[in-house]
Amino acid sequence: MTGSETESTAVRDAVRTIVPRLRDNGTQAEEQRWIPDENIALLEKAGVFRVGVPKRFGGIEASLAEQFAIVTEISRGCASTGWVAAAWMEGAWVASLYPDEVQADIYASGAVRISGGLAPTAMFTEVEDGFLLNGSWGFNTGCRGADWNFVAGVRELPDGEMEPLYALVPMDKFEIADDWHVSAAAGTGSFTTSATDVHVPRQYVASAEELVTGTTGGRSNVGATGRNYGLITYVAALSIAVYVGAAQGAYDTFVERLPGKPIAYTNWTDAREHPLVQLKVAAAANAITAAQALAAGFVKRLQQRADAGEHPSVEDSVTVRGQGGFALRLLKDAVEDLHDVSSASSLVRSLPFQRFYRDLEGLSRHGMMTPNTNLELHGRLLLGLDPDTLFL
Structure with a gap:
């Protein structure tokens, strides 16, 4: 295991321990329309804000797969916190595209948002x-x-x-x-x-x-650094981690509440025994697994390009958008399946499930992430047409 992998694993493990607290703080985040200071402090203590910073400035310089895993864990606790953390992590990587003197200023503390x-x-x-x-x-x-x-x-x-x-x-x-x-x-x-x-x-x-x-001048980290992913492509790829984590969070909180829960106005005293609930839970679990597999594929593809010192090709970028869009559709379907067999009590605002459901629906409207736009883009490529966009 490399040094960055060891450090990234430590960050991910630290984040995993705070997932319950991030969930508990979800109501406060929603009410104040901004994540609590406690969430930021917990992420900082875990080392999240060092993840995207180059090693030469005291950062971890994590690989894309390592960043993806960390953002997924954060988002299992709170989708809003995961979205903010991903944005800050992406920003930290973007700074590495500027001249060395700018990087030295921005990365001066070894962590940055x-x-x-x-x-x-x-x-x-x-x-x-x-x-x-x-x-x-x-x-x-x-x-x-x-x-x-x-x-x-x-x-x-x-x-x-x-x-x-x-x-x-x-x-x-x-x-x-x-x-x-x-x-x-x-x-x-x-x-x-x-x-x-x-x-x-x-x-x-x-x-x-x-x-x-990736052609800005005045910087030493050009070429085979293993971290040149392409601006738009990198942002699109890492953002999918938020959806994966949110869907997993919805699944976890749904299943946790299920044992011994009756189905109202029926003779079912434990919803786990109902065939429809079993079917929906299985469908959701497999949809999440399928989305994770798609994401792992395009993350690996981008990392291989970066390790070879190559900028992502148009095909790489479009594939990330298309497969990311389909992964997002799978994740939405997974949570919708669970929502279909949830009870009225799941609407209570203090419960995390309804927040995961709403956040996933809302974040799927993001212009760069929406499935229909990205599947259209991928379809054009597959049919031999020009992608017809500069945002690649």
């Missing part, structure tokens, strides 16, 4: 020593607890064309709106952040093309 707004909803205006940033980003997951914000915008070139750019900016440069009022994933704290004439030094800004293709 970076939120992101990937939609280019702002303007960069070039000035002598960098850019002025103006705009806002909705759905900025984890912004209230982040150290940095990874945000997108455009600048106008001399010929009138618009060039997409991404910047890393300290979170204290942004205003955070109190506008996250939703029926699912409420604890993610995905508030809107805004910037007004925020100065960003030139080295903290990179073109979208450079970041997506």
Whole structure:
């Protein structure tokens, strides 16, 4: 076992011990529309915020499979906490695409939390020593607890064309709106952040093309580092771990409550004895297992590319999106099967099952993750057509 594997296993084991506490805190996270400080402290103590940081800065530099396993465990406790942790972990990896001097600044403490707004909803205006940033980003997951914000915008070139750019900016440069009022994933704290004439030094800004293709200059970690996964592809792949964990959490909490539970207005005194419940539980368990297998396949594929010093191909990226979309469909079906045979008491807000159910439904609406869009994308590739998107 390598050093990173040993450390990653220790983090995963530490996270596993706090899963019950994350579940207990679910109601508080939902009510305050942001995960409790205790959750953040528990994740920090477990070493989660070192997972995506390069080893040369004191981090773990975990493989994609190791990151996936850790996010899955967190999400078994709380899907909102898992979504935030995944976003911060993804942000920590994104910083490794910037020049070495930027990395040294951002990774200075050996652990970091970076939120992101990937939609280019702002303007960069070039000035002598960098850019002025103006705009806002909705759905900025984890912004209230982040150290940095990874945000997108455009600048106008001399010929009138618009060039997409991404910047890393300290979170204290942004205003955070109190506008996250939703029926699912409420604890993610995905508030809107805004910037007004925020100065960003030139080295903290990179073109979208450079970041997506992994060709930014001024950095030593290019090539066969084993961690060059491709920006959009990496985010899509790791995010699936949240859905896997949430579905497993729903399954666990459903089964835990079942022994001795009668079926109302019938003669069934133990729901476990009913054939329909048995069928639904088996279907859910196998759907989750199938989704895990799909995810393990595309995670392995991306890691093999990275270990070979190769950037993911278009086929790799589209396959991740398509198989991830189908895995998400399986996970939704699994939890829906359990929901079909749950009782009215499962609607009680203090119980984790109903929260897993709602969070999974809500998070499946994410533009990059929604199954229909991703299956269409994969279908185009399988039929020999152009993917017809730049977001790969």
